[in-house]
Amino acid sequence: MEILHYFLFFGLLMSYLGICRAQDTITANQTLRDGDTLVSADEMYELGFFSRGNITNRYLGIWYKNKSPLTVAWVANRETPIRDSSGVFRVDTNGSLLVIAGSNNTVVWSSNPGPVSPPTINPVAQLLNPGNLVVRDQSGEGSLIWQSFDHPGDMFLPGIKLGKDLISGLDRRLSSWKSVDDPSPGLYEALMNTNGYPQLWVERDSVPYSRFGPWNGLTFNGIPTHISNSIYTHDFVMNDKEVYYWFTLVNTSVVTRIYFTPEGIPLRMNWNERTQMWFLYSSANIDMCSLFALCGSNGRCDPKNSPLCSCMEGFEPRNPDEWSASQWSSGCRRRTALSCSNGDGFRVFNNVKLPDTRRAWFNRSMTLGECETACKQNCSCNAYSNIDIRMNGSGCLLWFGDLMDIRTVDESQDLFVRMAVSDLTVQSIPEFTSRPAGSNKKRQTIIVVVSILSILVMVILILAILYGRRKNKRSRVKKIPVQTIDEEYIMDSQDDDTELTAFSLTKISKSTNDFANDKKLGQGGFGPVYKGVLDDGREIAVKRLSKTSRQGIGEFKNEVKFIAKLQHRNLVKLLGYCIQGDENMLIYEYMPNKSLDSFIFDKIKSFILGWSDRFRIIHGIARGLLYLHQDSRFKIVHRDLKTSNILLDVDMNPKISDFGLARMFREHENEANTNNVVGTLGYIAPEYAVDGIFSEKSDVFSFGVLVLEIVSGKKNRGFSHQNDSDNLLAHAWRLFDEGMAMELLAAHMRESCVASEVLRSVHIGLLCVQHFAKDRPTMSSVVLMFDKEGALPQPKQPAFFAKGSLPQLNLASVDDITMTTLEPR
Known part of the structure; x- marks a missing residue:
């Protein structure tokens, strides 16, 4: 009997000491030390502490059991290794997983790095058969608290969702190791980019590196080898809660994984039981053409050609000299400008990877015919x-x-590209191809007439250019006299002044095709703005002072004075000026996406700007304003911040423009007073509109309006709501006060936004539009509010709360064109 008791006691003791080896769970009362392991029920995966290669650092991870070499599927403390074998793994009573360096009892990793959640009664961690480490609350119905599949490393396993949870904002992405033996995060990440229509991306150091997508119903466009088969099936899921890609096993006896290498290459590896080795089953189509936008805009890459890049039919190199030297980043431009009113056609391109869809609009239920009509x-x-x-x-x-x-x-996936009729072959024009063969004579007549007209137009154009050149040679070129700028605002030293190029009228006229209507980008209070292309291929925007403009030479000099000395990634760059005869022009870098208002207030183009784009634009505007108010050499108040003065570059980065009304403050000056209010209704702060007092808080108010407009896609001025007579600011505050701030967000973004970011943006926007300037935050505080999580102060009722409370100003703008009378300084 004593011997029986001895064996029973010994068995219980060994069971307790070896519990981590024999079971797949660990509770809050247990710990797993370096050397012990947790094994999944099917004995496929094992969890414990490991090292790789000659590196002695210890990491908690999950690896394939009994497969050599050690193949790690997931790592907890990637960035904080333990330097010795004292590591301890345990489950906290609040459900958090902890990795502790036992030598100094320091927590080096936690599954819940944020605020401590309420304690659970009985949390348990379990290593599931798919290799997923989960934490559940055993006191309830086993509700899930946390899982490793939500935080993948460099391994994409069956059941992992690569993509975004649109409710919580969780972004599941792959992250490469620094090297094959160092699991710390490397340079590459694979993610689901949900801007526009979702597509798979690889980023290198947060910069686009390669792109796979979009999903075409069978696979990601551009990866023909990535198709379903007898081993696994895959799918792309997109609904109002989440967007993700995943794959599941058809044959569960096969061991397969997608390995994201330290070089950023996704490889599918299968295990061969006979040879006891991993072998390469498939890989993405990786070659030079995989590099994102290698051939620039409107270029096409073909790995079978030499050189790799060519312009699409109907396009030509934007910079021929660079292209001849195999430098293709400048891309291609249209050979012939489009003429929508005269009817353009479409050229079909077969066997191409579809263009980047981050700015694309989509509708999943339309037919191809309806798509063409749209x-x-x-x-x-x-x-x-x-x-x-x-x-x-x-x-x-x-x-x-x-x-x-x-x-x-x-x-096979066709891309239909809009073309000018003259760039389409006769056979490709739908109007011609639909006619019977008996109409050949009529077609020939049309071709002859078009040819004759084209020749006449060319002759007239050449004569006009020759005449213009002869006339311009007689003109006397004037330069901006530095003395004309108010001495009060001349910088301390002219030695560090930013030098601007004085462009000739001849060069500007040539670049804009003599200010042709099809080169006109828009119209403002200053005058028209034209797109130009210089002889070296640089694209420019030409701001031409209108002779009838209420804004005159004062604002012209004011803008030169300010913007020439401001250098920031979120401020538009002034390249030079042109003063000749009666012409006064400012030359800027060209912003291909024009102004923010052309997107957010347009019924179709508003779909192009997804929430992540808008959130990034808000951040960029805030940083630009912070630079003006605090980080530049002088404190500058813009005084006309609005959506039409926010320009967007090719990557949709925002740049603040139009400094014609800007005012510079001295070192100890915080506010000023004027009898002449300038700016645009809907963006003017109340103390400025009523009392003529302006300061940096006036810009903060305008920024707050901008934020609410960007979120809602609605203009503050002229806003109306069916349930009340509020303006946009009042409507936003009511929704916020009732806990319904998400309702302010434009409907088309509610499926793809991060709710916490939206709520925070609305909250900050309302803080910026409070009635009294002293209640508004500074831009430095605003930037910190966006960059750091934490509680925000409660906003008060905003300015101009009732719809009829907007002040009546004689000098404010009409139709958002700023009309001003400058006061003396």
Whole structure:
């Protein structure tokens, strides 16, 4: 009997000491030390502490059991290794997983790095068969608290969702190791980019590196080898709660994984039981053409050609000298400008990877015919395609602006690109191809007439250019006299003044095709703005002072004075000026996406700017304003901040423009008073509108209006709501006060936004539009509010709360064109 008791006691003791080896769970009362392991029920995966290669650092991870060499599927403390073998793993009573360096009892990793959650009664960690480490609350119905599949490393396993949870904001992405033996985060990340229509991306150091997508119903466009088979099946899921890609096993006896290498290459590896080795099953189509936008805008990459890059039919190199030297980043431009009113056509491009869809508009239920009609009816639409290639195809993608990252692929998905009629062959023009063969004579007549007219136009154009050059040679060029700028605002030393180029009228006229109407980008209070292309291929924006403008030479000099000395990534760059005869012009860097208002207030183009784009734009504007108010050499108040004065570059980065009304403050000066209010209704702060007092808090108010407009897609001025008579600011405050701030967000973004970011943006926007300037935060505080999590102060009722409370100003603008009378300084 004593011997029986001895064996029973010994068995219980060994069971307790070896519990981590024999079971797949660990509770809050247990610990796992370095040397012990947790094993999944099917004995496929094992959890414990490990080292790789000659590196002695210890990490808690999950690896494939009994497979050599050690193949790690997940790592907890990637960035904080333990330097010795004292590591301890345990479950806290609040459900957090902890990795502790036992030598100094320091927590080096926690699954819940934020605020401590309420204690759970009985948390348990379990290593599941798919290799997923989960924490559940055993006191309830086993509700999930945390899982490792939500935080993958460099391994993409069956069941992992690569993508975003649109409710919580959780972004599941792969992250490469620094090297094969160092699990700390490397340079590359694979993610689901949900801007526009979702697509798979690889980023290198947070910069786009390669792109796979979009999903075409069978696979990601551009990866023809990535198709379902007898081993696994995969799918792309997109709904109002989440957007993700995943794969599941058809044959569960096969061991397969996607390994994201330290070089950023996704490889599918399968285990061969006979040879006891991993072998390469498939890989993405990796070559030079995989580099994102290698051929620039409107260029096409073909790995079978030499050189790799060529312009798409109907386009020509933007900078021929660079292209001849195999430098393609400048991309291609249209050979012939579009003429929407005269009817453009479409050229079909076969076997291409569809362009970058971050700025694309989409509708998943439209037919291809409806898609073509939608593109035809919008002169800004440059291309269209269907989304799903199965059966007869369905869904609609519309592209606006330049087409980026196109390459030749061995799969069938057609891209229809808008072309001028003259750049289409007779056979490709739908109006011609639909006619019977008996109309050949009529077609020939049309061709002859068009040819004759083209020759006449060319002759007239050449004569006009020669005449213009002869006339301009007689003109006397004037330069900006530095003395004309108010001495009060001359910088301390002219030695460090930013030098601007004095452009000749001849050069500017040539670059804009003599200020042709099709080169006109827009019209403001200053005058018209034109797009130009210099002889060296640089694209410019020419701001031409109108002779009838209420803004005159004062604002012209004011803008030169300010913007020439301001250098920031979120401020537009002034390249030079032109003063000749009666002409006064400012020359800027060209912003291909024009102004923010052309996107957020447009019914179709508003779909191009997803929430992540808008959130990034808000951040950029805030940083630009912070620079003006605090980080530049002088404190500068813009005084006319509005959506039309926020320009967008090719990557949709915001740049503050139009400094004609800006005012500089001395070192100890915080506010000023004027009898002449300048600015635009809807953006003017109340103390400025009523009392003529302006300060940096006036810009903060305008920024707050901008934030609420960007979130809602609605203009503050002229806003109306069916349930009340509030303006936009009052409507936003009511929703916020009732806990319904998400309702302010434009409907098309509610499926793809991060709710916490939206709520925080609305909250900060309302803080910025409070009635009294002293209650508004400074821009430095605003930037910190965006960059750091934490509680925010409660906003008070905003300024101009009632719709009829907007002040009546004689000098404020009409139709958002700023009309001003400058006061003496």
